[in-house]
Amino acid sequence: MTYAKTYQQALERAGVKDDSIHHEFVSGAHGVKLDFDVTHKNRSSLLYMAGVMMKASMIMRDFEGSDRIGVLGIDTGTTQHARDVATVILSSGFGARVFSLTTVKSIQNGQKFIELTDETKELLVDHRITSVAIDDDVGTTGSSTAQPIPIMRDLGVQDTAVYYDWVRNPRLPRLDELQVAYRGMIEAWLPDYQPDDCILCDSGVPLVPYGREPM
Numbered sequence: 001m002t003y004a005k006t007y008q009q010a011l012e013r014a015g016v017k018d019d020s021i022h023h024e025f026v027s028g029a030h031g032v033k034l035d036f037d038v039t040h041k042n043r044s045s046l047l048y049m050a051g052v053m054m055k056a057s058m059i060m061r062d063f064e065g066s067d068r069i070g071v072l073g074i075d076t077g078t079t080q081h082a083r084d085v086a087t088v089i090l091s092s093g094f095g096a097r098v099f100s101l102t103t104v105k106s107i108q109n110g111q112k113f114i115e116l117t118d119e120t121k122e123l124l125v126d127h128r129i130t131s132v133a134i135d136d137d138v139g140t141t142g143s144s145t146a147q148p149i150p151i152m153r154d155l156g157v158q159d160t161a162v163y164y165d166w167v168r169n170p171r172l173p174r175l176d177e178l179q180v181a182y183r184g185m186i187e188a189w190l191p192d193y194q195p196d197d198c199i200l201c202d203s204g205v206p207l208v209p210y211g212r213e214p215m
């Protein structure tokens with residue numbers, strides 16, 4: 001069995017994927033939700049550390065030869081995780097300077113935007129960081145992960161790749177449009193269903209409406 005498969009099974013056992021309920025997503029589609037808060041809130045767990053180590057090793061392999069790299073977390077889910085990934089890379093003797101970069105979520109006209117913090121913009125410019133690894137948990141369409149990328153490019157970043165814990169769709173259209181590479185520690189497709197045509201509703205699996213969490 002591969003590491004990825006072992007990791008996936010351990011995550012499922014920890015409750016990251018709860019098959020007893022399903023969710024309505026922002027798009028209106030239905031599907032089983034992945035909740036990485038379950039593992040990310042316990043930083044001392046071996047499961048969390050295993051994820052940090054695996055992600056750090058993927059990034060080091062892809063960015064071999066870079067003399068400085070940024071590791072960008074996506075607010076709020078992976079801010080601390082990305083810091084921990086950066087710390088592992090820094091302490092591994094990789095040889096590059098490593099910078100922790102952060103984003104902040106804002107709501108404009110009812111829509112969610114992921115923006116670089118002012119501190120991160122300054123770091124990118126002051127240290128002429130050209131390579132950035134984005135650390136995010138679940139890849140569904142790539143649209144929120146992609147939001148900070150055009151601004152980073154304007155600030156001089158040339159090389160960006162996204163590292164997910166779990167990529168749940170074969171294609172992430174927004175990242176494809178921007179020609180940004182992405183990889184998942186786990187790449188396992190989870191189907192979305194249209195509400196009228198949802199086999200989970202049909203089989204009586206309880207639905208959690210968008211924006212509401214089960215008790």
Ligand SMILES: [Zn+2]
Pocket residue numbers: 022030031193195198199200201202207
């Ligand atoms: Zn449904």
